[in-house]
Each structure stands twice: as structure tokens, then as C-alpha cells.
Amino acid sequence: MPIARDDVAHLARLSRLALADDELDHLAPQLDEIIAAVARVQEVAAEGIPPTSHAVPLVNVFREDTEVPCLDAETVLSQAPAVEQQRFRVPRILAED
Amino acid sequence: MAELFRMTAAEIAAAVRGGGASAAEVTEAHLARIEQVDPQVRAFLHVAADRAREAARAVDQRRAAGEPLGPLAGVPLALKDVFTTKDMPTTCGSAILNGWLPPYDATITRRLREAGVVILGKTNMDEFAMGSSTENSAFGPSHNPWDLSRVPGGSSGGSSAAVAAYEAPLGVGTDTGGSIRQPGAVCGVVGVKPTYGGNSRYGVVAFASSLDTPGPLARTVLDAALLHEVMSGHDPCDATSIDAPVPPVVAAARHADVSGMTIGVVPEFTGEGFQPGVLARFTEAVELLESLGAKVTEVSCPHFTYALPAYYLIAPSEASSNLARFDGMRYGLRVGDDGTRSAEEVMALTRAQGFGAEVKRRIMLGTYALSSGYYDAYYGKAQQVRTLITRDFEAAFDRVDVLVSPTTPTTAFPLGERVDDPMAMYLADLCTIPSDLAGNAALSVPCGLSPDDGLPVGLQIMAPVLADDRMYRVGAAVEAALDTSRGHPLLNDAKGLA
Numbered sequence: 240m241p242i243a244r245d246d247v248a249h250l251a252r253l254s255r256l257a258l259a260d261d262e263l264d265h266l267a268p269q270l271d272e273i274i275a276a277v278a279r280v281q282e283v284a285a286e287g288i289p290p291t292s293h294a295v296p297l298v299n300v301f302r303e304d305t306e307v308p309c310l311d312a313e314t315v316l317s318q319a320p321a322v323e324q325q326r327f328r329v330p331r332i333l334a335e336d
Numbered sequence: 337m338a339e340l341f342r343m344t345a346a347e348i349a350a351a352v353r354g355g356g357a358s359a360a361e362v363t364e365a366h367l368a369r370i371e372q373v374d375p376q377v378r379a380f381l382h383v384a385a386d387r388a389r390e391a392a393r394a395v396d397q398r399r400a401a402g403e404p405l406g407p408l409a410g411v412p413l414a415l416k417d418v419f420t421t422k423d424m425p426t427t428c429g430s431a432i433l434n435g436w437l438p439p440y441d442a443t444i445t446r447r448l449r450e451a452g453v454v455i456l457g458k459t460n461m462d463e464f465a466m467g468s469s470t471e472n473s474a475f476g477p478s479h480n481p482w483d484l485s486r487v488p489g490g491s492s493g494g495s496s497a498a499v500a501a502y503e504a505p506l507g508v509g510t511d512t513g514g515s516i517r518q519p520g521a522v523c524g525v526v527g528v529k530p531t532y533g534g535n536s537r538y539g540v541v542a543f544a545s546s547l548d549t550p551g552p553l554a555r556t557v558l559d560a561a562l563l564h565e566v567m568s569g570h571d572p573c574d575a576t577s578i579d580a581p582v583p584p585v586v587a588a589a590r591h592a593d594v595s596g597m598t599i600g601v602v603p604e605f606t607g608e609g610f611q612p613g614v615l616a617r618f619t620e621a622v623e624l625l626e627s628l629g630a631k632v633t634e635v636s637c638p639h640f641t642y643a644l645p646a647y648y649l650i651a652p653s654e655a656s657s658n659l660a661r662f663d664g665m666r667y668g669l670r671v672g673d674d675g676t677r678s679a680e681e682v683m684a685l686t687r688a689q690g691f692g693a694e695v696k697r698r699i700m701l702g703t704y705a706l707s708s709g710y711y712d713a714y715y716g717k718a719q720q721v722r723t724l725i726t727r728d729f730e731a732a733f734d735r736v737d738v739l740v741s742p743t744t745p746t747t748a749f750p751l752g753e754r755v756d757d758p759m760a761m762y763l764a765d766l767c768t769i770p771s772d773l774a775g776n777a778a779l780s781v782p783c784g785l786s787p788d789d790g791l792p793v794g795l796q797i798m799a800p801v802l803a804d805d806r807m808y809r810v811g812a813a814v815e816a817a818l819d820t821s822r823g824h825p826l827l828n829d830a831k832g833l834a
Contacts, residue, residue: 242704250700253707254656255663257684258696266697269758273701276759277645280717283724290719291726293546293576294532294775295801300575314439320670329665330679 242271340365345411345505345559352395352410359392359399359410363454366412370456370503373833378478379488379498381417383457384424388412395452407586408566409452414498414507417458418465419445419550420539424455428541429463429473429491432662432669432690442539443571444508444550451566456504459494463692464659465515465543467491468764471755472694479751480523481832482791486748489519489764492553496523499553501833506563507553512544513647514743514768516551517780521743521794524782524826526560526811527553529768531801532775533578536571544654545576547772555827557781557812561589564804580802583777588805592812595629599810600736604640605767611746613786617793618742621783621814625740628813635736637728642721643769648762649705649718650773656702659695662687697758726774733800738810741767743780743794767796777804781811782826784818792826 247267251258258266312325321328340362343351351357367385374380395410420426420438427433441449448455462472470478470493478494480486481501488497492509496519499507509516511529520527528551535550542548552563568582601622606615626632664670664686665679672685691699705714732739745766754761771778780794795814797807819825 247700250703250707252684254696254699254703255660255680255684255687256691256696256699257681257688259688262688262696266693266700269697270700270704273648273697273758274704274714277648277705277714277718279645280642280649280721281713283639283642284717284720288720288723290716291722291773292719294726294773295576295578297576302572310439318436318439318667320664320666320668321673327666330673330675330677330682332679334678 242267242274341369341502343505344556345408345554345562348411348505349408352399353405359395359454360389362410363388363392363412366456366504373501374503376479376484376833377481377497377501377503378476379414379459379494379501379503380457381427381460381475381494382425384455387423388454388456391449391454395454398452406451406566407562410454411506412454412456412504413448414457414459414495414504415445415455416461416492416495416507416509418461418510418541419508420541421445421455421458424458426458426541427475428465429461429475430690430692430695431474432686434474434669436668440539443536443573444567445539447567453566459498459507461494462491463695464541464655465491465510465512466655466694466698468514468518468761469751469754470494471751472692474692477751480748482524482748482830483832486750486791487522489522489748491515493519495553496520496525496527499523499525499555500827500830505555505559508563508567509551509553510540511549511551511772512547512651513772514765516553517743517768517778517794517796518764520553520780522748522792524792524830525553525555526557526782527551527780528560528564529771529778530564530568530804531578531777533576534568534582534802534804536574536577538571538573542658544651545658546654547651549772555825557808557815558586558589561585561808578802583802583804585805585808588808589812591809592816594625594810594813597738597810598631598633598736599625600633600635600732600739602637602640602739602741603634604637605741609745609763610742611786611788613788614742614744614746614793616787617784618795621795622740624814624817625810628817633736635732635739637732637770639721639724639728640770643725643773644762644766646718646721646725647769647773648701649714650722652698652702653705653715654702656699656706659699662690694758722773725770729770729774729776729800738806739798741796743767743796747786747789747791747793771798776801777807779807779811781814783814784826785829
């Protein structure tokens with residue numbers, strides 16, 4: 240199924256990417272070509288083959304519950320774009336009514 | 337003694353231990369070399385000259401105090417800018433992290449420091465390790481020391497170029513789809529992807545977590561092995577780190593003998609789409625191994641040709657999730673926070689401005705593959721193909737000790753040639769991806785120059801999970817035989833730098 244420009248615009252919204260119109264125009268045919276190429280996996284992946292999510296068999300990893308020092312607030316906040324009252328200052332997260 | 341910057345890591349370490357050279361002298365020689373050639377090569381994003389001098393002085397003081405020195409003490413190294421360093425910026429080649437100073441060292445950074453390795457600086461890379469040329473770096477591409485108009489490979493192309501240009505005897509990279517072996521091959525140096533889980537990912541900025549594997553780049557197989565042992569080993573900070581002994585890779589690199597070994601040629605990686613000169617050198621390397629006493633046989637791995645499409649679903653899916661953390665809230669770039677915009681609008685503006693084209697493509701591709709309604713048809717199928725590829729490897733390793741193929745279908749391509757043709761760029765990793773999906777070990781060793789363009793060709797040697805030592809044994813045998821017949825190391829023929 241070809242990927243239309245509207246689909247790409249929707250993907251950009253889901254991906255939190257505010258793309259300009261010319262970027263969408265450029266990306267749409269590229270994504271369409273890539274998705275057509277990767278769809279080849281459907282040729283061989285028959286039913287009954289278990290999926291692999293990870294190369295190494297994983298089991299839960301536990302450690303002793305011992306206290307270790309963590310980074311202090313000053314260090315953590317030193318790279319923040321904006322700080323207020325020893326906290327990350329962020330833009331509003333709720334809509335204004 | 338040879339010029340200090342032309343010495344191997346093993347030679348430097350021996351000289352520092354024995355008093356033939358100080359770590360300080362060695363470091364100055366490499367810093368001078370960087371000053372001389374890096375304006376052309378552009379391997380480094382950040383040179384940490386003062387920190388390097390301090391680290392070297394500390395090694396010299398330990399020696400003067402009679403303390404024992406490790407196998408790489410005093411040896412300079414070029415570190416890919418994906419590893420966090422608390423005293424140097426870490427950008428991942430991205431504008432979104434420009435100037436970021438991490439609050440902690442990656443486990444591998446810490447291990448290198450504790451071993452007395454002198455970190456010269458941070459090397460260029462494709463943004464967030466997505467690419468095969470360094471052209472996706474926000475800070476401009478690096479250049480191949482064999483021909484400055486060509487790519488050094490990627491994504492660890494800054495490290496491979498630094499090693500090939502004698503700016504550092506050792507480099508560290510990360511391999512997710514071939515990002516150590518492919519730049520190693522096209523720069524004429526050794527590049528190693530260890531077994532997944534053998535090297536800690538703690539402090540490695542994540543691209544595709546089930547695939548990302550740190551590993552060494554070096555000018556000799558022995559140097560790569562020495563670095564492999566220093567980097568590797570269990571790390572409780574990485575839940576996927578394997579709690580098992582590091583395979584004996586240094587002993588294997590010193591035991592360059594393939595007699596009695598069985599080597600499988602993968603026919604799926606010798607046909608159409610491969611540069612004739614690459615195939616010519618590959619065929620010669622296989623004949624060489626046979627003449628050295630190995631038994632060579634053909635082993636078909638029918639699902640390897642589906643590795644590339646499976647990878648371009650799995651890696652972007654993981655990336656779309658991992659890169660969600662770059663939201664402009666806690667660190668890195670923030671764009672458009674003018675007091676009127678919401679957090680969501682600021683995030684979308686920040687990511688649109690902070691990420692480059694390839695990263696955007698992959699985030700959107702991954703978002704698509706994971707979307708409800710498409711998940712089963714794409715991501716789910718790709719995970720099944722991953723099983724089929726692992727089974728191909730298991731069946732092959734029942735019959736042979738290692739598998740071999742060319743590392744890359746072509747030699748280094750010209751800068752700009754594939755930059756806006758993603759599918760052509762992706763093909764550079766055709767032969768390297770299967771080992772990332774299956775998690776087994778693989779190494780690229782130079783096997784000569786392509787007769788059609790005079791550029792280096794890499795031989796890829798693939799070994800079973802946690803049998804990394806086998807590929808070092810084979811790689812060392814090829815290297816020794818070729819160096820003997822040529823009469824000098826391959827890199828002496830690199831003419832890109834006057």
C-alpha cells in the first residue's frame with residue numbers, strides 16, 4: 240500500500256516532528272520507497288516462526304538492594320534548557336481555557 | 337624508533353612500560369599529528385588536548401612510582417562521540433545535543449581511563465549512529481585518508497579515519513548494522529563487532545538497544561584484541577551485559593594459525609551488486625586461507641538476503657522509541673519556548689530543528705512499523721526473520737568454525753553520491769547486518785586493494801556467540817600472510833594525505 244503525503248504528515252505528528260511542507264514533500268516518496276523495500280520480510284516470515292526481540296536470551300537480572308549515591312541536583316540541572324527553583328522549567332502542558 | 341605516531345598500540349605500550357618513550361611524548365606526537373592532518377580528515381569533533389596530557393602524565397607518574405601498568409597504559413585513543421564523557425562534550429553528531437556535557441562517564445569510558453588509555457578526543461559520526469558515511473553528522477563529514485574526496489564509512493567513520501590517518505593507534509566505535517566493520521573496511525583498518533552483550537552499553541547514547549554493540553578499531557588485529565579485552569566484561573549497569581568470561585582474543589590474535597579450521601563461504605554475499613575488485617580480493621583471501629591449511633566449504637545462508645529489510649524495520653522501530661527522550665525538556669536543545677507555546681509544540685519544533693534528515697526518516701519509519709494495524713505486517717514479520725537468520729547461523733556453525741564474506745559490497749564511495757538516496761546508502765551494510773540481528777561476533781580485516789580503484793577491501797569473518805577468539809585467529813593469519821607478501825603494512829599505500 241503506497242504511503243501518501245497525508246500519511247507522512249500524520250506520522251510526523253505522532254513522532255512530534257513539526258516538519259515544513261517541503262520536508263513532507265521530500266520525505267513522502269522516500270518513505271514510500273523504503274517501506275516497499277522492507278515489506279520483503281513478508282515473503283519468508285511464515286506462521287509458526289517465533290519472533291526474536293533480542294539476540295541474547297534474557298532473564299530477569301537482580302542485584303542486592305543496596306543504597307548507592309546518585310547525582311546531586313546541581314549536576315543534573317546544569318545541562319537543562321531552563322531551570323526554576325531547583326527544578327526543570329518546562330512550557331505549559333495543559334491547554335488554556 | 338619509528339615516528340611515535342606510526343607505532344602500533346602494542347609497541348607504544350611496551351615502550352611506555354620499558355621506559356623507551358614516555359606517555360607524555362607519545363601523546364604530544366599524536367596531538368601534533370592531529371593538528372597537522374585533521375584539518376583535512378576532520379575525524380575529531382572535539383580534541384581534549386589538556387585532558388589527554390593529564391592522563392598521560394598520570395601514567396608516567398605511576399611508572400615512576402614503580403606501579404604496574406596495564407596492557408594499554410599510555411596508548412592514545414579516539415573515542416566515538418556516542419560514549420558519554422563527563423569532562424568532554426558528547427553530541428552524537430547531532431545539533432540537538434550540541435554542547436551537551438554529560439554528568440557521568442560511560443562504563444567503557446571509565447574502563448579506558450582506569451586502564452591508563454589516553455583519550456585524545458571525541459570523533460565524528462553519523463547523527464545518532466544512523467548512516468554509513470558520516471555525512472549525516474550535523475557537523476559535516478569526515479574524509480577518507482586514502483582519498484579525501486571519499487567517505488570514511490560510518491557511522492563510526494571519525495574513529496576509522498583517525499586510526500587510518502595515524503591520528504590515534506586505537507579507536508572505539510559502535511556497531512548496530514555494521515557501523516564499526518564497514519568504516520574499518522573502507523579505511524583499510526581492522527574493525528570488530530564483539531558478541532552482543534560482551535561490551536557494556538551503559539553511557540552509550542541508545543540507537544537500537546537490541547543491536548548496539550561497542551567495539552574496537554585498530555591498525556592491527558593484535559591491537560584490536562588488546563583493546564577488546566580492556567573494554568569488555570560484565571557490567572551490572574547494563575541489564576543485557578553477559579556475565580561470562582571475555583573470550584581469549586589476545587591469545588587468539590597471537591596464534592595466527594588456521595590449520596585445521598573449517599571456513600564457510602556465504603554464497604549469498606558474492607554475487608550481483610558486488611564491485612568486481614572487491615570480489616577479486618575476497619576470492620584471493622579465501623584461497624590464501626586454504627593455502628594456510630584451512631578447509632574451505634560453501635555454506636548457504638538463505639535468509640541473509642532478508643536481513644537488510646528486517647533491519648530497516650527493527651532498528652528504526654527501536655530508534656523511534658529511544659529518541660523520544662530528546663524532547664527539549666531536561667537537556668539539549670529547546671526551540672520556540674516563547675511563553676505562549678505548549679510543551680508539545682516546543683517538543684515538535686525542537687525535534688524538527690534538532691534532528692537531521694536521516695534521523696527524521698528513521699523515527700517516522702519506526703513510528704509507522706509500530707503503528708496499530710501495521711505492527712504485525714512489519715515489525716512482527718521482521719522479528720520472525722530475525723529468528724530465521726539466527727537459525728541460518730546456528731546451522732552454519734554446526735558445520736564450520738567461522739563464516740566469511742566481503743565486509744562491504746563496494747569500496748569507499750565518493751562524498752555526496754548516496755546522500756539523498758537512502759536505499760543506496762543502506763546497501764553499504766548488506767553483509768554486516770546479519771551478525772547484528774543474530775548477536776554473534778564479526779570482524780573486518782583488510783585483504784588488499786581493489787584492482788579497479790586502488791581502495792581498501794575488507795574481509796568479514798563471522799564467529800559464533802562468545803567465540804570471538806576464532807575470528808581473531810583467522811584475521812591475524814590473513815594479516816600476517818598479506819603483510820609478509822606485500823613487505824609492508826597496507827596503510828603505507830594510503831596516498832590521500834600528502
